[in-house]
Amino acid sequence: MDVLVTPTPKLSGEIQALSSKNYTTRYLLVAALAEGTSTIYYPAHSEDSDAMRRCIRDLGAVVEEDEEKIVITGFGGAPKDVKELNVGNAGAVLRFLMSIAALSPEVTFINVYPDSLGKRPHDDLIDALQQMGVEVEHREGKLPITIRGGQAKGGKIKVSGSVSSQFLSSLLFLTPLLAEDSEIEVLHDLKSKVVVGQTLEVLEQAGIVIHASEDLMHYRIPGGQTYKAQSYTVQGDYPGSAAVLAAAAVTESDVTIHRLEEKSKQGERAIVDVLRMMEVPLTHDNGVVNVKGNGKLKALEFDGDAATDAVLAMVAAAVFAEGTSRFYNVENLRYKECDRITDYLAELRKAGARVEERQSEIIVHGRPEGVEGGVDIDAHYDHRVIMALTVVGLRAKAPIRIHDAHHVAKSYPIYFDHLKALGANVEWIEA
Template sequence: MELTVQRTESVEGTVKAPPSKSYSHRAFILASLANGRSVVRDALYSEDTLASLEACRALGAEFERKSDGDCLIHGFGCSPSTPEDVLDVKNSGTTLRIMTSVSALAPGFTVFTGDDSLRQRPMQDLLDSLQNLGVNAHSTKNDGKAPLIVEGGFKGGKTSIPGNVSSQFISSLLIAAPYAENPVDINVKGDFISKPYVDMTTDVMKKFGVNLDYDRKNNSFHVEPQTYKSRDYTIEGDYSSASYIIGAAAALKSNVKIKNLFKDSKQGDKQILDIVKEMGAEVNFKKDEVVIRGHGKLNGVEVNLENAPDLLPTVAALGAIAEGVTTIKNVAHARFKETDRIHTCALELSKIGVNVKEKEDGLIIKGGANGGIVKSHGDHRLVMALSLVGLKVGNLRIENASVYDVSFPKFPEGMKELGCKINQV
């Protein structure tokens, strides 16, 4: 399926932000680790989050999707079952990484695989860290990537993990740690990138009844053995997915209200509001909603995306239609996402006339975008970000665009509600 995007002069209206993918993953998994029934309200059902639900079901959780978006989950508590078959988590890196540690709580062996892209994502640092905690986990090809085999048995103890590859490794260890046989101490070595994602993890853990200690000075965590408790939990709006709505409103003449975005959110991608404000848009918060007013013109900026790597495609697209130079830095870890996002953004933007220079840790972009044909590379965020360029310059066709289902299943419909000229072909 392709998306065709035409020049759009203005957008206006009120939309509700899609539910947070990151919070949905975590709530589904923690509800499964709790005894009894939990209700996860306003949950996101996308390809990625469904991969987490199915992995939890394979380990013994039961769930029921309600028509209003709620999800009833009967957890397996501290006693997950051995899966009947190999777990195919498709393209979901969050599922693979978090469930690798969780599966060590199940007896026997659990085997994980995924699609071609997922099988290229680094896992060795997590496997090494788990070994220190008494978990026998290996890559089947001994290359530090999926497929993985995890043997049941989580003794606990002390371990360390590099902080500069993926915050998901740290979240994975923390989520499984309460059910280890002994207390768990985790030291984060070096730079601690994307820390807001770990803050989200510890926030949801506390909501499900688990407390931990964090030593900010030494970047270390301590988790005592304890039990997750079932609860009623509501998912907040997703700043990552909303960044495309925010980006469109900033780039065009607009008056757009986005509901279910919280000012005190722990999501690192909340940074998009500061970015578009610096680029020239007006941003105003009203309780749990944000109002964006765009004037049809953006200015280039310098942006540090160390704590918000998923914003790279959005900011790159906005830089491609802004006046002046946009510099994106400190986001080398974006090379280990669904694609090497630094490279794929540079490649596709260069196809449509953008003067873009690829750096090891980011991009330097000098606007100048035109219409044309671009590819998604199977990356949901690249599809949605590139559409922003089309809204400004017109006549843009995005090939293999259906992958937006991974995180924002109703993306075209949500954008068209505001007047965006986006069509599926």
Template sequence: MVSGGLTCRLTRRNEQGMTQQTTPSHRPLRVSRAQAPLSGSIRVPGDKSISHRALMFASLAKGTTHISGLLEGEDVLCTAAAMRALGADAVQEGPGQWRVSGPGVGQLKEPDNVLDMGNSGTAARLLSGILASHGMTSVMTGDASLRRRPMKRVMDPLAGTGATFLAREGGRLPMAIRGLADPKPLDYRLPVASAQVKSAVLLAGLNAVGETRVEEPVATRDHTENMLRHFGADVSVEKAPDGGRIIRLQGRPNLVARDVVVPGDPSSAAFPLVAALLVAGSDITIFGVGLNPLRTGLFTTLQEMGAQLEILNARTEGGEPVGDLRVRASALKGVEVPPERAPSMIDEYPVLAVAAAYASGVSRFCGVEELRVKESDRLAATIALLENNGVRTAVEGNDMVVYGTAGHIPGGGKVETHMDHRLAMSASVMGLVAEKPVEIDDTSFIETSFPQYLDLMNSIGAGFVA
């Protein structure tokens, strides 16, 4: 974190009345095999992707938006702090309840200080699109993990607006952006499917005169398109000749405040869900989980592996499909996951790899190169997570191969999380079924996406002792 930057990890209520959290200290965890089945009903925190976008779009809309179910992890609090620094009024009115008033598209102000995006690559990349399309100079930074992650993938297309960028070698934070009040509209084809890059380009197009066009080779999560429509933008989506998608946005819309209900995050639901599948005799229900079809690749894959996973009470809330998940312990078998499914489950591969390690047979996850540029080199870290605990794996090109143990993960290893919250949670799930305890070097960064994760898991019987 840059000294003097906008911190988003405070223990007190700030002047806007928003509860914030302290900088996490190092918290190792030793996880032993579960002594009883997991049972009960839970709710997971609000969807992180939608929470970031809700704050950003509400800040760009005229009027006051009320957000319910906002994830209040550190990453999202950093986004709230950044939008306040840019001139929006973002106030917490209760747990998960926020009021956001924005000045309108193109009307954000230059921040007085450095914008600290914490651990969130989503926030940093999406906000780059906003900053590039406003006539201001700004600087973004983040924690040690985020400062190692490449931003060139958004810098390159956004430079087409006329904005200029100055970053460390490889396009890494801290990064200075000199935006334009009259940016050029973009016509960009993504070389690799990425919802973050797509969203950055669309956000830049909001303040550009004319049509912004984005073509993606494979459909990625469409929360940005859904929320643009929700706030009144003119967005169209069509199928590309090669099977991908083309998204068109008409610039300078009059975005109008609209209330937002944030569903439970399917990526967060993945951890108690997989734990219940693996721990013998378990039966849990997870209420109010987002079921956007571009986010549910994990659920499809687990059902192909033999998971007893039911979707109950399917409904629509805030423009997004939602349902309740009933999960029962299941005998899983290996599966091959096609590359075109990767964008719909890119964040869930580490915990899916744990499920595959416990299953019988061999699993192959195809086209997972995007894992190399997540919070860590998540592909290498997932391989290390498994192999350090006695599970055989392989990387073949852009594919990850896991050789299942048929319910006999040896365990006994130490997991290096590399400040990656999803690796830490995946390791905790593995520890619940491994034959020897699993040591996790640090669980503090779980707070970035899943506040009170250990407590919630203990409420269904995990028995974690921090």
């Protein structure tokens, strides 16, 4: 399905932030790894979290759900012997479960999105698992991937953090369950340290002890631990809300979003600070963000590493700012559902934006007068690209059509419903 975005000068209204995808997937996993029954309140509903639900069920967890909560009876450290797992297009779910599959005799992760997740590399995690005695069959680090486990050993493990922090998080979920103590050393750089902080927060809530160095590059993990069954409450999602906040910033608006904690450990919370730096009128009190946009924005420079999943929305806002903006330290955007630098900027140029790329930078020469629009745009099967391009379409001079916009469901299935509720002129069109 495609979406037609027609220029919309004004937005107003109130919405509840979606629940966090990152926290939901992590809570689902630690609940499955617990012996006993856990409850997760206000879980996210998206393709990613649904993929985790499906996979932990396949691995032996009992999952019961109503409108408010999920109740999970876990399989502990002994997942059911399954031959195949389908993670859909969910990279984090794949990477987290590659380590958990090391507790099973043999699991093959199948490749159902060859043009998206199927292109993403997982060599760094494969190398770490092989250090632990796990046999991995793969295609140059890509799907399909077969894990032959059952004999995983702790000890000294080295993993690169330069492509993704998800490889480290994956090992942190597995190592407490092993008989031996483990030490993990992160090599090179560690991308998205804030997201590792979320993993450590969830593990601590699940009763797991991990000794992390202050710079998050070294870890000591006692072996023989068990995950405790707990109750968890999922907080509101900043990455998805970033696009809605950006849309409010570039239009005449009075938009309120509830359930966005001021002290959240989500790095994408920085969207609020970035919009403030761009001189967007807003308030953030008691978990409520209110934007009274006037369509006027100032350019800025921003280190995007700690707020990876909000950078595309920030760039969309900067398209209409006065001056030149620079988003740096963002190379890991290249290793997502698509190359979120080259592919995204190519589509922005079609719409009339003036943008440049470096290996790890996005440079935006703002056009406060707006962009032309009037074009068809390729979303590259990427939910973040879809959301950000929609923001640009709201302020274009002519409608833009975004192809394959249904892939927004990966993280925010009701994104367009929320925008419509705020007055945006967006409509679904058969491809």
